[in-house]
Amino acid sequence: MLVFTGTAGTANPVSADAANAIKALGTTNNFTVDTTAAATDINATKLAGYRAVVFVNSSGDVLDTAGESALQSYVQNGGGFVGIGETALLEQGNAFFDQLIGLTGAARTAGAATTSSQDVEFLDRVHPATKALPLLKKDYTDSWYSWTNNPTGNVHTVARVRFNRVPDGSTVTNDAVTRFTGTTNTNQPQLERPVSWCRDIQSGRSFYTGLGGTTAAWSDSDITGHILGAIQWASGMTRGNCKATITSNYRTTRLTPPNPTTTSNAYVGEIDGMSIAKDGRVFYAGRAVCSQGQSQINNWATTNVALGCGTLHVWDPSTPGAGTENQDPAKVTKIGELQVFGAKGGGQETGATSKTEQGILGISLDPDFTNGRPYIYIQYHPYFGGEQGYPVGSMQGGAKSFGPGFVRPDYMGERRLSRFTYDNATKSLVPGSEKVILHWMTQVFSCCHLGGSMDFDSKGNLYFATGDNTGNTPNATNGGYQNSDPTFTVPCPGTPTNVYTATGCGITQPCADKTVGGEARCGHISYGDARQTSGNTNAYEGKLLRIHPMADPGDTPGIGTTYTIPDASAPNGPQLFPPDSQAVKDGKAKPEVFAMGTRNLYSIDVDSKTDKVATAWVGPDQGTDSTTYGTSKTENAALLGAAGNYGWPYCQGGNRLNYRAKLPNPSASNGGAGANLSDNIRGTVGGGADGQTGAYWDCSKSLPNDSPYNTGLTDIPAPKPTNIWYGQNGGCTNYQRNANGVIVVPANSNTTAAPAVYRECPFAFGGSQAPMTAGIYRKPAGSAPNAWPAYWDGRWFLSDFAGANNIRHALLMDPANDTKGGLPISADSLYGIIPTSLFGANRTIDLDFGPDGDLYVASYSGSNFTISNNNTGLWKFSYVGGDDTPGPDPQAATTTSTMVNFNIGKSGGISYAWTFDDGGTATGATASHIYKTGGTHKATLTVTYADNTTSSKDVTVEVPPTVSTTIGATVTPTxxxxxxxxxxxxxxxxxxxxxxxxxxxxxxxxxxxxxxxxxxxxxxxxxxxxxxxxxxxxxxxxxxxxxxxxxxxxxxxxxxxxxxxxxxxxxxxxxxxxxxxxxxxxxxxxxxxxxxxxxxxxxxxxxxxxxx
Incomplete structure (x- = not known):
């Protein structure tokens, strides 16, 4: 290596420390280091003798034209460059040096560097420069530049420095991409900066770091380790990927063509979920809308109200077609269409023409789908009681009744989890194959929030999500949804479907039992009190359920016939209420419950490596913070590693933000009266700055469920924290707290700045929000040329259905606390790879990585409860940046004989082995081999790198043909x-x-x-x-x-x-x-x-x- 410390400015005294430290690295790691400050040494002849050159604090116009040209040629033809510190200012205004350093602008920095103590995120857990370093290096002092133009997305960033802080002085991560303006930007400004990055430049490699600006840095093993890895990569001694976060290295393909303007969803329905087979087939479901422009029957008084089409399609990459994946109709087949309850338009939550969210809610393939078990699991609301939701006795519905389906006089609907058999030969569901695994009745009178996502773990346990099925309107969209007033109950069975005033069964048939659970015992069903669902240990709604489907389920759904309950040996441990628990024995808890206290758990993914469950759920609809009720709505995302309660409707952010308890109130205008300490409500403590204003739930302890609609335990588990919570008041919003630990919410705090209100996830924000998760990415083994690089491996991917400016990020989590509510170590914005312009007004409704390592995204229509043929569809995002660099680069010299000369080209590495297809072998950077025959031959170069990894590549050679004739004689035996x-x-x-x-x-x-x-x-x-x-x-x-x-x-x-x-x-x-x-x-x-x-x-x- 050549270390260059020359500068056109004042020599930095730290440069000598750096040069000495790099020499020491060379001695320890078996490479030679020469140093110079003479710009004349940057010439083609001298550079040819080095594998990399390190510029330390080299600023200004230090090189003449010949030197600039020599360095450019050196790097472009395979040499390595490492720039440190003030080298950010090297040859400003020169286009090649802008590329080399990775910064642009007439002045690349906004002023001089300033020295301070900050936290540094080492983002790349596989690159040689950062993989051995801590996730977060705290309280590190260095000199920091502010860049004129943010390099994020144009270079591969491996380290960033945090400047976002919260009132206690600790730092929080940001994504280093400025996205917000106005007050939002003021309250959660983009202060994070890239500090180390790299890129490939033609055949060469360039690495820049702003670390190492102090003498103390060069005796810090983390910093010297960082520099060592940078040098080893730039010099080619080790390999690394410096392309993963460069947005131009990704390709977008729309897989499904727009539906033709007909009454059938030929290629895609009202898409709301997908599941990908191990062979690359993508199965996706449509909720309920039958076609674009469908006239949905939305009046309860009308026969066949809300009758819809739950569609199932497959995109099969192996199907021959147009020779391209881009909107090839030959690759798409509709495999089934279920009759579902759910196509009821987009009206109000209740009333004659209220909307619904029912239909097909979730889809998941059997873990052995491609290995003899071609089963598809579907969560859906059948319209009728027969197979696939068709009428019993019809051709499709068959003779058997599977359940009641939709019961219009009762405003109740069956929710079914069923298994269907798929026939790949006919590309359709096998008639008569439906097996109902689990089903129950639930109210459909009031919309919304139903969940539905499903996924299997490594042991064949099925997780499936439900929503709380509780309305915003009865709660005036504020606070925790606990309005238990009987006004907001489903009409009694048989109530005329054309009467909607004061029709709640709790009003028309009042219940005399005023104790806990009394209304439930009277048969009344609330749609205003989520303590009946999410907070109820004995209800399926508002939960993450987990069961083990039986290999050969029986005809009667239930435990022991169609499924079993996972025990404590299952991944992620026991259920929240195991079958042998007293709560289950007493009929106070459902043994299927794994997690409770979620609002609308819409999206889940199980990590294929760790079995951690990535979850994301939609929150309530309170638009602003309220001094009366507490925090505004937040959306939540959490990694689950054990069963637990996540707080709704008592708390938000799991256990982080307290809601005020509510007293029942018949008026939807306030959604319940705020409770006070004098109301003596169990489980509450005083709110307000004085600790005496209002009664707020104590989210740090077990919570009471004293709802008149509760059928479960009256004391439920203490809530756990979520990792992410965000909304209109910001990302991971937090507040000052009173002596009771209750948040103190100021008026208009959506726009209030710290310290009264502060944001711990300043990269997250949104108006209308609905988070979706693609789970944790795992790079597939073997050949997968378009797989997202290993940089992304282990990161948690989140997007948002409802807004183009909300979260769309990949999060690096700390394994030590990621299932305990730990905040992200870093957040990478995905807006450069999945831009908002791509879907227009569409939404990312589901995301998942396929076995090929590509990211698949289902985009929902431009508005709710409809289909937009032009926009609804399935997309794929593929990496096209190429392999890690350097890589084996075998070269074969032109030959006129059967002897071929080989060399390693720009392979890098430290040792080399050759194998030839006719059985020969050789070692060394060069090799010669004589082939026995002419024609096409193959030679394989295997390169060993300094980190003991190897990589191989073939080179094909054409050996001149040999033409032979036989000449001979005989010898008499003598x-x-x-x-x-x-x-x-x-x-x-x-x-x-x-x-x-x-x-x-x-x-x-x-x-x-x-x-x-x-x-x-x-x-x-x-x-x-x-x-x-x-x-x-x-x-x-x-x-x-x-x-x-x-x-x-x-x-x-x-x-x-x-x-x-x-x-x-x-x-x-x-x-x-x-x-x-x-x-x-x-x-x-x-x-x-x-x-x-x-x-x-x-x-x-x-x-x-x-x-x-």
């Missing part, structure tokens, strides 16, 4: 053994003298065999192996010894000759004219008797083979 011309002789033996006599001759050997053996033997019949005299009457006592030597075998040993062949030499392959010396020995002892005359013996030499 074994040739020719002995020397002179026979060997031992000379004169001397009797009585011990001596070994020697003799030798030669042989010439030719063999065309694959192997051959030279042997010697004595095939005579008289004393084989021994010399004999004359006619054999005298035989020497000792045998002849023999051996053979040649160049390859110069030191063979002598052995006795006998009648058996003695092996002298072996030839493992063919040989031509091998010169062999044959040597013989005759030992004679002193007492060996000798007879005068001649001794001799004929020896037979054989050259033999077993090969052809």
């Amino acid at each position: 074994l040739s053994l020719v002995l020397g011309a002179t026979a060997p002789g031992f000379g004169q033996f001397v009797a009585g003298v011990a001596k070994t006599y020697d003799a030798q001759t030669t042989a010439d050997i030719v063999s065309t065999a694959g192997n051959a053996t030279l042997t010697v033997s004595d095939i005579g019949t008289i004393a084989p192996g021994h010399l004999v005299n004359g006619n054999g009457t005298s035989v020497l006592a000792q045998a002849i010894k023999a051996r053979a030597t040649n160049v390859a075998n110069p030191s063979t040993t002598f052995a006795d000759v006998s009648a058996n062949p003695l092996t002298l030499l072996t030839y493992p392959m063919e040989i031509s004219h091998d010169a062999v010396t044959l040597q013989f020995q005759q030992p004679i002892a002193a007492n060996d008797a000798l007879r005068s005359g001649s001794y001799s013996k004929t020896l037979t030499f054989t050259l033999s083979t077993t090969a052809p």
Whole structure:
């Protein structure tokens, strides 16, 4: 590495500390560091010797034209650049240096840096520069610049510094994107700043950090670790993704085409939910509207009032079509249409033509949908009692009654959780396959808030959400919805459907029982008191329910026949009221309840890795803070890791914000009278600054449910906090508190600034709000080229259905407190990737990541309870920025022979291994390989990086073709053994003298065999192996010894000759004219008797083979 400290300004004394620290990093981490302050050293020749250059506090016009050009060429062609501190001001006004630094503007900063102690968020949990650092580095002192133009979205930010603080002095995160104006911006200003970021520049890499502006910073291991990771990435020693938060790296595709202008929802209904199969098919449901422009029957007195179409569609990417995913009608099939209660227009909450939110409310695929269990689970309000909500006895409804469906005289409707079988061959629901898992009756007289989202955990437990089914109007849209006045009760069964004045059954048939639960025992159903639903341990409404559907459910829905209750060993632990709890045994609690105290739990997602449940729910409708009732409405989002109560209708933000208790009141104009301490309401404490004004619920403790409509426990669990709560008064709004812990809400506090009102999530705000969650993203393993990068892995995605300026963010949470109401560590705005202009007036009704790692978004119509054919649909957001950098970059040199030269190109890394498709291997930054044949061949380069990760890539080479012809001859099998011309002789033996006599001759050997053996033997019949005299009457006592030597075998040993062949030499392959010396020995002892005359013996030499 080359560290450059030159500057056109005054030299910063911290630069020497930085250079020394970087040298020390090099020593520890095995790279060489040179330093210079000479601008002339920034030249092409010198830079070519370095993998990266680090500019430390180099500001101004320090480089001449040649230096600027050399640095630009160096980076664009694969070199690395790291800029630190004052380098933000390097060569201002130069377009390339704007790109290199990542900042723009005639002056890139708004004034000089200022030094202060702040909290730093290390956002990127996978980049080498930040992955080992704390999520939040607190109370860190450095010099901070304010940028003229915010680089967010144009660079990949890996660290930000917080400047948003709340009255206690602690910092809170913001998204670093200015979105608000006027009073909102004043009360929750955008003060957060990017401080470290990176980007790829053609083949090279650039990293800038504003950290390291003090001497103390360079002895801080977090800062030096940050710089080390930056250097290692920029130099290519390690890989990293510096593209994840650059908005131009994402592509938008509309998957569903607009419906044709007909009376049928050909491609999409009133979309309100989706579920994605593991093979990429997207199944999505439409609530109730049958088509664009449908004339909905909205008068209770009319037959078939609210009769609607609950549509089910599938988008199948594998279906052949137009060759593109963009609005290809061939990929979309309507697989079913249920008859539902719900198409009743968009009128008032109650009355002759009131609106409804019923219909299909949720959809989820069986966990083994693609593995032999093609089941679709649907939450819906059937219109009739037969299958799929059709009339019993009809062709679609079948002969069996599944339940009562919609009962118009009673203003009651059946809510069904059913399982259907899907036939992929016909792309339709299998007739007769509906299995009702769970159902119950609920009031449909008053709109709204029904929930409906569903998802499975890793053990096959099904979570499904419900809403509190309680109206805004009876509560004048203010405070916690606790107006128990009998005026706001459903009409008694049989009440004429054309009479709506004073028709509440609690009025027409008053109940004498005034004790807790008395109205419920009289059969009265409130639509003004959410303590009947959300706060009621014995009701299904206002809950997150959890069951385990049975693999083969029976015909009668219930525990043990169609589902079981998860026990304490289930992910996230036991139910809120386990089956063996006294509350369940006494009939005071539903064992299916996992969480309670939610208003309209509309959106849930279960994390595939941890099983944490991401939830988001719609709040009440109080538009402004009230000194009488408390905080204005807030929307809530929470990560759930255990069962619990989340406070509604007593509290907001879980347990954070107190509502004033209400006394019943028949007037919808105030929604109930605010209670005072003198009313002696259990569970309340004094409000107001003096602690004596009004009676507010104590959200820190177990809460009482003394509602006349309560059928459950009278003391319910203490509420838990949510992670996010926001509304018209801001994001995560909080207040000063009195001695009782009750919030003190000032008048007009929607626009009140801190410290009276402060916002702990200043990135969140909204007028009409309805949060939706895509859950926690997990990057899929394996090949998924368009998957959102690992930067997003583990982040919690939230959007908002109801407003284009509300929350649309990915949140980084702290695992230590994320299921305990912990606030986000950081928030990344998604408005650059999913802009408001994309959907126009549409809304994000559901979001989910597919198995391909793409984000799928369902967009609802431009207004409620309708369909807009042009805008309603399914969209996909894909990452197109490419792989982490650097990556393997194998290069093959042009060749005119079968030998190809390879090099690593711009791979980076520290070691390299090559494998070739014909079996060869090599190591090193360069390699040569000779291919045995011509044609197309593949070589694979595997690069090992400094963090011990590896990455591989293939390169294809074309080897010149080889044309061959056969030329040859035949060889006659030959074994040739020719002995020397002179026979060997031992000379004169001397009797009585011990001596070994020697003799030798030669042989010439030719063999065309694959192997051959030279042997010697004595095939005579008289004393084989021994010399004999004359006619054999005298035989020497000792045998002849023999051996053979040649160049390859110069030191063979002598052995006795006998009648058996003695092996002298072996030839493992063919040989031509091998010169062999044959040597013989005759030992004679002193007492060996000798007879005068001649001794001799004929020896037979054989050259033999077993090969052809």
